[in-house]
Amino acid sequence: MQDMTPPPHPADFLNDILMPATGRSDGEIAHLLGVSPETFYKLLTREKPITRQTAELLGRFFQTGVDFWLQMQAEFDRYMAMQIAIERELVSLPSAETWMAEDRLPEADVALERVPFDERMECIAHIRC
Structure with a gap:
């Protein structure tokens, strides 16, 4: 940085x-x-x-x-x-309140929602290790 x-x-x-x-x-x-x-x-x-x-x-x-x-x-x-x-x-940049009020999620979160929950947890566990 x-x-x-x-x-x-x-x-x-x-x-x-x-x-x-x-x-x-x-x-x-x-x-x-x-x-x-x-x-x-x-x-x-x-x-x-x-x-x-x-x-x-x-x-x-x-x-x-x-x-x-x-x-x-x-x-x-x-x-x-x-x-x-x-x-x-x-x-x-829009505030968090704006995102929530418009029921929108940032692109990364939208893409993540398409990944099954088990795969997300496996990915998180891998990052922590």
């Missing part, structure tokens, strides 16, 4: 690791990067994603390179897109 731990968001990496290491305030770093404090705040709070331009500024300032930031943002975005797709799939 695939690990479902989200990859780090660039803002978390900035907040938790890089910013404390500089000993500077958010406003000071924004000034050194050449961006407004508001823009930098939006980066730190995940309101604004890392763009190529932002990655270039951060890469130069923290000496990490551009690809470091772009890859981190892309991995986080991919993870979030996957989570949204999974949620949509789960939301689109």
Whole structure:
């Protein structure tokens, strides 16, 4: 099974690791990067994603390179897109109540009903062994 731990968001990496290491305030770093404090705040709070331009500024300032930031943002975005797709799939599945109310069974259960009871029990016993 695939690990479902989200990859780090660039803002978390900035907040938790890089910013404390500089000993500077958010406003000071924004000034050194050449961006407004508001823009930098939006980066730190995940309101604004890392763009190529932002990655270039951060890469130069923290000496990490551009690809470091772009890859981190892309991995986080991919993870979030996957989570949204999974949620949509789960939301689109009918609930157990719907299946019962419509007197429907999933295909696997319908196929299983066609198998004689003794054969089903034999199959279950074999799986447990």
